[in-house]
Amino acid sequence: MNVINVEHISKIYGDKVIFEDASYGISDGDKIGIIGINGTGKTTLLRIIAGLEETDEGQVVRQNNSKIAYLPQSQEFPEKSTILSYVTAGGSREDWTRESEAKSILNSLGIFVHDETLEHLSGGQRKRVALARTLLEPADILILDEPTNHLDEEMVNWLEDYLKKYRGIVIMVTHDRYFLDKVTNKILEISHGQFYAYDANYTKFLELKAQREEIELASERKRKSIFRVEMEWAKRGCRARSTKQKARLERLEALKTGIAPIQDQTVELESIETRLGKKTIELHHISKSFGEKKIVDDFEYIFLKNQKIGIIGPNGCGKSTLIKMIAGLAKPDSGTIEVGETVKMGYFAQEEQDMGEKQRVIDYVKDIAEYIATRDGRISASQMLERFLFTPDMQYAPIGKLSGGEKRRLYLLGVLSSGINTILLDEPGNSLDIPTLTILEDYLNSFSGIVITVSHDRYFLDNVADRIFAFEQDGRIRQYEGGYTDYVDAKLGKFSESISSENDKSQKKKEDKKPAEGSSKSWKQNMPAKLKFTYKEQKEFETIDDEIAALEEKIEKLDKDLLENATNAGKLNEIVKEKESAESLLEEKLDRWVYLNDLAEQIEEQKSTK
Numbered sequence: 287m288n289v290i291n292v293e294h295i296s297k298i299y300g301d302k303v304i305f306e307d308a309s310y311g312i313s314d315g316d317k318i319g320i321i322g323i324n325g326t327g328k329t330t331l332l333r334i335i336a337g338l339e340e341t342d343e344g345q346v347v348r349q350n351n352s353k354i355a356y357l358p359q360s361q362e363f364p365e366k367s368t369i370l371s372y373v374t375a376g377g378s379r380e381d382w383t384r385e386s387e388a389k390s391i392l393n394s395l396g397i398f399v400h401d402e403t404l405e406h407l408s409g410g411q412r413k414r415v416a417l418a419r420t421l422l423e424p425a426d427i428l429i430l431d432e433p434t435n436h437l438d439e440e441m442v443n444w445l446e447d448y449l450k451k452y453r454g455i456v457i458m459v460t461h462d463r464y465f466l467d468k469v470t471n472k473i474l475e476i477s478h479g480q481f482y483a484y485d486a487n488y489t490k491f492l493e494l495k496a497q498r499e500e501i502e503l504a505s506e507r508k509r510k511s512i513f514r515v516e517m518e519w520a521k522r523g524c525r526a527r528s529t530k531q532k533a534r535l536e537r538l539e540a541l542k543t544g545i546a547p548i549q550d551q552t553v554e555l556e557s558i559e560t561r562l563g564k565k566t567i568e569l570h571h572i573s574k575s576f577g578e579k580k581i582v583d584d585f586e587y588i589f590l591k592n593q594k595i596g597i598i599g600p601n602g603c604g605k606s607t608l609i610k611m612i613a614g615l616a617k618p619d620s621g622t623i624e625v626g627e628t629v630k631m632g633y634f635a636q637e638e639q640d641m642g643e644k645q646r647v648i649d650y651v652k653d654i655a656e657y658i659a660t661r662d663g664r665i666s667a668s669q670m671l672e673r674f675l676f677t678p679d680m681q682y683a684p685i686g687k688l689s690g691g692e693k694r695r696l697y698l699l700g701v702l703s704s705g706i707n708t709i710l711l712d713e714p715g716n717s718l719d720i721p722t723l724t725i726l727e728d729y730l731n732s733f734s735g736i737v738i739t740v741s742h743d744r745y746f747l748d749n750v751a752d753r754i755f756a757f758e759q760d761g762r763i764r765q766y767e768g769g770y771t772d773y774v775d776a777k778l779g780k781f782s783e784s785i786s787s788e789n790d791k792s793q794k795k796k797e798d799k800k801p802a803e804g805s806s807k808s809w810k811q812n813m814p815a816k817l818k819f820t821y822k823e824q825k826e827f828e829t830i831d832d833e834i835a836a837l838e839e840k841i842e843k844l845d846k847d848l849l850e851n852a853t854n855a856g857k858l859n860e861i862v863k864e865k866e867s868a869e870s871l872l873e874e875k876l877d878r879w880v881y882l883n884d885l886a887e888q889i890e891e892q893k894s895t896k
Contacts, residue, residue, distance in 0.1 A: 287313065287314075288311040288312060288313050288349075289312055289313060289314055289348070289349045289352060289426070289427070289455060290311070290312040290335060290346065290347070290348050290349070290352075290427070290455075291309075291310075291311050291312075291346070291347040292308070292309055292310040292311070292312075292331075292334075292335065292344075292346050292481075293309055293344050293345050293346070293347060294307050294308070294309055294343065294344040294345075295307075295308055295309070295334065295341040295343065295344035295345070295346070296308070296341065296342050296343040296344055297327065297330060297334070297341055297342050298342055301679065302325075303479050304326070304327035304330055304479065305327060305330075305331070305341075305476075305479050305480075306479035306480065307343075307344070308344075308479065308480055308481045309344075309481065310474060310481045310483060312335075312455060312457070313455075314455065315455070315471075316455050316456075316457075316471065316472055317449065317452075317455070317456040317469055317470045317471050317472065318455075318456065318457045318458070318470060318472045318473070318474055319458060319459075319460065319466040319469070319470040319472070319473050319474070319487075319488065320332070320457065320458065320459045320473075320474050320475075320476065321473055321474070321475045321476070321491070321720055322475060322476035322477060322719065323675065323719045323721050323722065324689055324690075324691025324692050324694070324695055324717075324718070324719045324722070325675075325688075325689050325691065325692050326476045326477065327476055327479075328431075328459045328476060329358075329359060329431055329459065329689070331476065332356070332429050332431055332457065332459060334346060335354075335429060335457060336354055336356040336429050337354070338356070352426045352427055353423075353424065353425045353426050353427070354425055354426070354427045354429060355420045355421075355423040355425035355427070355428050355429070356420065356429045356430075356431075357416060357417055357420040357428075357429065357430045357431055357433060358416075358431055359431045359432050359435075359690060360690075361412065361413070361416040363404045363405075363412060363415075364404070365405065366403055366405070367403065367404050368400070368401050368402065368403055368404070369392065369397060369399070369400050369401070369402055369403075369404060369407075369415055370385065370388060370389070370392075370400040370401060372404060372415065372419065373388045373391075373392065373415060373418050373419045373422060374388045374422070375419075384422070387422060388400075388418065388422050391418045391421055391422060392414075392415070392418050394441065394444045395414040395415075395417060395418055395437070395441055395444075396414060396438070396440075396441055396600070396601050396602075397411060397414055397415060397418065409436070409637070409638075410435075410436030410601065411436075413435060413436045414436060414437070414441075417430075417433055417445075421448070425454060426454045426455065427454055427455045427456075427457065428449075428452065428454060428455070428456045428457070428458075429457045429458070430456070430457070430458040430459070430460075431458070431459050432459060432460060432461070432716075432717070433445060433458060433460060434460050434461075434462040434465055434742070435713075435715075435716045435717075436601070436716075437601075437742060438599070438600045438601045438742055439598065439600075439742060439744075440600065441601075442462070442465060442742065445465075446465060446468050446469055449469045450468065450469055456469070456470075458470075461715050461716075461717075461718060461719060461720050461723060461743070462715065462742075462743055462744075462745070463488050463720065463743075463745040464744045464745050466487060466488035467487045467488045467489055468487075470487050470488065471485070471486075471487065472484065472485055472486070473486055473487070473488065473491040475491075475495065482495070482498070560628070560630050560705045560706070560707050561628060561707070562591055562626075562628055562629065562707040562708070562734075562735050562736070563626050563627065563628035563629075564626070565624070565626030565627070565628075565629075566588065566589045566590065566591065566625075566626050566629060566708075566736060567588070567589045567612060567623070567624070567625050567626070567629060567708070567736070568587075568588045568589075568623070568624040568625075569585055569586055569587045569588070569612075569621070569623055570586055570621050570622045570623070570624070571584050571585070571586050571620070571621040571622075572584075572585050572586075572611065572618040572620070572621035572622070572623060573585070573618060573619050573620045573621055573761070574604065574607060574608075574611065574616075574618050574619050574761075575619055575761075580760055580761035581603070581604030581607050581608075581761055582604055582607070582608060582611075582618070582761045582763065583760060583761030583762055584621070585608075585621075585761075585763050586621075589736050589738070590736075591734070591735070591736065592733075592734055592735070592736070593736055593737070593752065593753065594730065594731075594736075594737040594739075594750050594751050594752045594753070595736075595737065595738045595739070595751065595752075595753050595754075595755060596739055596741060596747040596750065596751030596753070596754050596755070596769065596770065597609065597738065597739065597740045597741075597754075597755045597757070598740075598741070598742070598747070598754060598755070598756050598757070598770070598773070599756060599757025599758075600757070603757040604757060604761065605712075605740040605757060606636060606712055606740060608740075608755075608763075609633075609710050609712055609738060609740050611623060612631075612710060612738060613631060613633045613710050614631075615633070628707070629707065629708050630704075630705060630706045630707050630708065631706060631708045631709075631710055632701040632702060632704060632706035632708070632709050632710065633701065633710045633712075634697065634698060634701045634709070634710065634711045634712060634714060635712050636712040636713040636716060636740070638693075639693075639697050641685050641693060641696070641697065642685060643684060643685055643686030644684050644685075644686065645684065645685050646681070646682055646683065646684060646685070647671065647676055647680060647681045647682070647683060647684075647685055647688070647696060648667060648668060648671060648681040648682060650685060650696060650700065651667040651670060651671055651696075651699065651700065651703065652667045654667075654700050654703055654704055655667065655703055655704065658670045658703045659705065668681060670699065670703060671699070674695055674696070674698075674699045675695070676692075676696070680692075690717055691717050691718065691719055693717075694716075694717040694718055695718065695719075695722060698714075698718070698722075698726070702729075706735070707734075707735035707736070708735050708736040708737075708738070709730070709733065709735065709736070709737050709738070709739075710738050710739075711737070711738070711739040711740065711741070712739075712740045713740055713741060713742065713743075714726065714739065714741065714743075714746070715741055715742070715743035715746055723743075723746060727746060727749040727750055730750050731749070731750065737750065739751070744770045744771075747769050747770035748769040748770050748771050749769070750769070751768075751769045751770065752767075752768065752769070753765060753766070753767060753768070754766040754767075754768070754769070754770065754772070754773040756773060817885065817888050817889045817892050818889060819885065819886075819889070823882060823885070826878070826882065827882045827883075827886065830875060830878065830879050830882060831879075833875055834872065834875050834876065834879060837868055837871060837872040837875060838872065840868050841865060841868050841869060841872065844861055844864060844865040844868065845865070847861050848861055848862070848865070
């Protein structure tokens with residue numbers, strides 16, 4: 287039995303359709319991850335389920351007495367309230383029990399000082415305090431919007447275990463794909479105003495989604511092929527008086543009005559980086575402290591071309607400080623940072639940027655560059671925006687109208703459009719959707735410059751990094767070859783100890799494998815096979831149209847027989863079985879017809895190119 291039913295909901299913001307007649311049922315034990323590109327309505331759906339936002343049409347029906355705890359992406363905090371008083375406010379249990387549980391959760395989330403006022407906390411600390419308050423609430427349904435943002439590895443592992451053991455329903459939006467794999471048992475994808483449900487974790491969802499899209503595309507290819515042959519038949523003229531000809535005309539009309547599957551748009555990351563000279567970025571014995579806390583202690587490193595560095599460590603250890611020193615936004619207490627003349631950096635900061643709420647989206651990009659160089663040539667700011675999924679209407683809207691994720695996508699566009707050869711990324715997984723992160727990973731892997739990224743996103747690091755800088759105690763930074771999983775394996779002793787920092791060992795060469803000399807096949811072996819019908823296929827091709835028409839006529843006759851024998855149970859059962867058999871055979875013939883006609887077209891194309 288469903289605890290929550292989302293029934294035929296629709297939601298429109300201005301001219302933008304968020305949901306259109308979408309439905310979904312949520313049952314006990316469901317742990318649901320909601321996926322979709324930024325702006326598709328993930329947060330809106332969470333708010334609607336939580337009862338904080340109304341639908342334009344449809345309704346959400348909740349089981350009586352179900353208690354909901356909701357964690358928003360951003361939270362307003364009361365002035366002068368302490369951490370502990372805020373987290374424990376509004377409780378119904380004994381104060382000492384609630385207070386003890388609150389302190390335990392806060393400690394697990396890296397908040398150890400409980401009497402500090404909220405106004406002194408950073409944005410990341412506030413998010414963790416809000417998460418502690420949400421988890422403390424006795425609830426049947428947990429609704430979490432980006433719970434893993436600002437959590438380091440240890441905290442993410444704790445939250446994974448907490449949610450796996452949680453007895454109620456969990457509904458969440460997160461871009462942490464390993465987290466989705468470990469916690470969820472269902473994925474709800476939002477695309478073009480519709481819901482697509484999968485009984486799977488993230489990895490299985492990818493497989494099932496690919497299957498669904500392939501089935502939709504195969505059906506569309508078949509529809510187009512059948513439509514093409516029916517059009518040719520119609521052009522040759524037909525005798526519309528006969529029942530068979532009428533049926534074919536009706537089928538042609540149905541094919542004409544068929545709706546093709548809507549393809550998900552994806553961000554197109556493509557720009558040309560500027561040349562990187564011999565001298566890159568050199569860190570010579572740099573140290574940095576805040577008061578008595580040592581952040582970086584005597585660190586030395588020279589970055590090499592085409593190197594992808596991932597920086598990890600607990601919150602507050604100094605990761606962002608290190609990347610800011612490399613970017614020139616902070617200075618080391620001692621040591622030097624030398625940057626080559628040809629180095630052109632792009633810095634994608636973790637903090638929300640002041641982008642000018644009233645400035646138009648297109649003007650933001652034009653201020654960076656009117657035209658952007660890509661591998662396809664120069665394109666305009668407007669064309670680049672379209673590649674980043676900003677429609678013409680969105681381009682002329684003020685930035686303030688964009689969702690939080692769309693603003694981050696626009697900020698990323700600005701960073702990548704300035705001809706850089708060194709990319710500095712500070713927590714790119716915060717507020718970038720999974721499809722955009724996937725495209726960004728592919729882009730960074732083909733990027734011929736230097737990539738330095740701070741990230742808690744283990745999936746992202748595995749796909750991008752070829753070396754890990756791990757912050758350890760007293761400002762020491764240890765280096766590990768490979769991505770995040772390689773780092774974990776090394777820590778567990780599965781592989782050799784961490785590698786030396788010498789630069790001659792730091793570069794992983796990524797060359798395409800070349801075939802051994804003399805191993806190539808002769809030119810005759812490499813020639814494409816000549817396409818042709820077999821004798822059997824040729825005969826089948828000549829007769830299949832008539833066979834399909836005969837089956838359609840037979841099914842039409844059986845439909846009439848069903849009406850005439852509605853009261854004869856024995857005969858009715860016989861006719862139903864015969865009709866099912868004919869329909870199954872017709873489906874096979876139509877599939878075969880598509881194959882034969884596609885082959886015929888390829889044969890004709892091959893002849894015409896000779």
